[in-house]
Amino acid sequence: MARSTDDTFMSLPRCVLKGTTYLVTRRCLGRRFLLRPDPALRSLFRYCLARAVEEHGIELHAVSVMSNHYHLVLTDQRGVLPDFMRTLNRGVAMGVKRLRDWDEVVWEPNVPYSAVALEGPQEVLDKVAYTLLNPVSAGLVRRPEHFPGLVSTLERLRKGKLEAERPTVWFKKTAPKRATLRFCAPASFPDRTAYLDALKTLLQCRLRTLWVDHRRRGLGYVGASAVIRTPATARPKTRKTRFGRSPTFSALTRARWTRALERLRSFRRAYRAAYETWRSGERDVVFPRGSWWVVRFGGAQAAP
Numbered sequence: 230m231a232r233s234t235d236d237t238f239m240s241l242p243r244c245v246l247k248g249t250t251y252l253v254t255r256r257c258l259g260r261r262f263l264l265r266p267d268p269a270l271r272s273l274f275r276y277c278l279a280r281a282v283e284e285h286g287i288e289l290h291a292v293s294v295m296s297n298h299y300h301l302v303l304t305d306q307r308g309v310l311p312d313f314m315r316t317l318n319r320g321v322a323m324g325v326k327r328l329r330d331w332d333e334v335v336w337e338p339n340v341p342y343s344a345v346a347l348e349g350p351q352e353v354l355d356k357v358a359y360t361l362l363n364p365v366s367a368g369l370v371r372r373p374e375h376f377p378g379l380v381s382t383l384e385r386l387r388k389g390k391l392e393a394e395r396p397t398v399w400f401k402k403t404a405p406k407r408a409t410l411r412f413c414a415p416a417s418f419p420d421r422t423a424y425l426d427a428l429k430t431l432l433q434c435r436l437r438t439l440w441v442d443h444r445r446r447g448l449g450y451v452g453a454s455a456v457i458r459t460p461a462t463a464r465p466k467t468r469k470t471r472f473g474r475s476p477t478f479s480a481l482t483r484a485r486w487t488r489a490l491e492r493l494r495s496f497r498r499a500y501r502a503a504y505e506t507w508r509s510g511e512r513d514v515v516f517p518r519g520s521w522w523v524v525r526f527g528g529a530q531a532a533p
Contacts, residue, residue, distance in 0.1 A: 244496045244519035247308035252356040253301040254343040258334055260464045262296035263325050266378030267457055274379050276393040277320035279408035285313040288413050291360040294379040300360045314342055327398040329461045348480035348489045350417035358431045365439050369451045377453045383429055386412050
């Protein structure tokens with residue numbers, strides 16, 4: 230398995246292209262359990278996600294909302310991922326502040342959300358399975374469907390949608406009373422039935438592996454009731470890993486990894502050259518396709 234490890238690009242601009250499929254992750258301040266999966270939080274997150282997905286034309290493939298972070302696998306059809314994340318995270322944060330009587334920020338400050346571009350259909354399938362099995366791999370429950378939080382289990386993916394009621398906090402009464410959270414198969418899998426069958430096989434295989442590893446280490450499962458009883462202001466006892474890698478893309482083969490790395494480097498070289506020209510006062514310079522901030526907020530142009 231190959232992963233992007235080019236840490237020299239961490240502070241450089243993100244390339245936002247239409248049609249890209251991502252594994253997205255956002256974590257809470259200090260890893261606190263502010264997203265503890267009680268009924269009110271589930272309702273809040275489901276509604277916020279449904280509204281944000283619809284507003285920004287996102288295709289959602291998987292979701293798991295853990296107590297202190299969440300994962301999404303999605304396809305950004307319009308090339309507006311930053312707007313989508315801003316809408317989703319603001320709505321959830323404002324609701325959490327009221328549900329938890331929380332005066333501080335909700336999301337980890339000075340650490341942007343992670344958006345890992347997935348290179349190829351097998352990588353997408355891998356990350357959907359990873360997302361669905363997150364509660365099991367974390368040792369919380371034995372099966373994804375036992376987790377009390379919002380998880381797009383295989384059954385929910387087969388149904389294709391979840392209904393969401395407007396939360397009792399934050400949203401005005403003028404907001405829609407109901408929203409529908411829709412799930413779809415990735416475009417790289419044109420046959421939805423075949424995709425779900427392949428996902429089922431992969432989930433079963435990985436579940437057995439997780440169970441064997443859990444028994445080998447002599448561990449039990451926290452359980453749904455204990456997860457809900459955990460104080461929202463608590464945090465894990467394990468130490469946080471600092472200064473770790475923050476990949477931009479993920480690929481399961483060396484060939485895909487090499488191609489993705491070259492595309493990324495080409496984009497950043499072109500962006501750097503265009504930015505230096507733009508800063509010198511030449512405002513008609515054209516930035517490479519996928520440039521985001523300088524186009525959206527600086528009035529620059531990007532190649533179509």
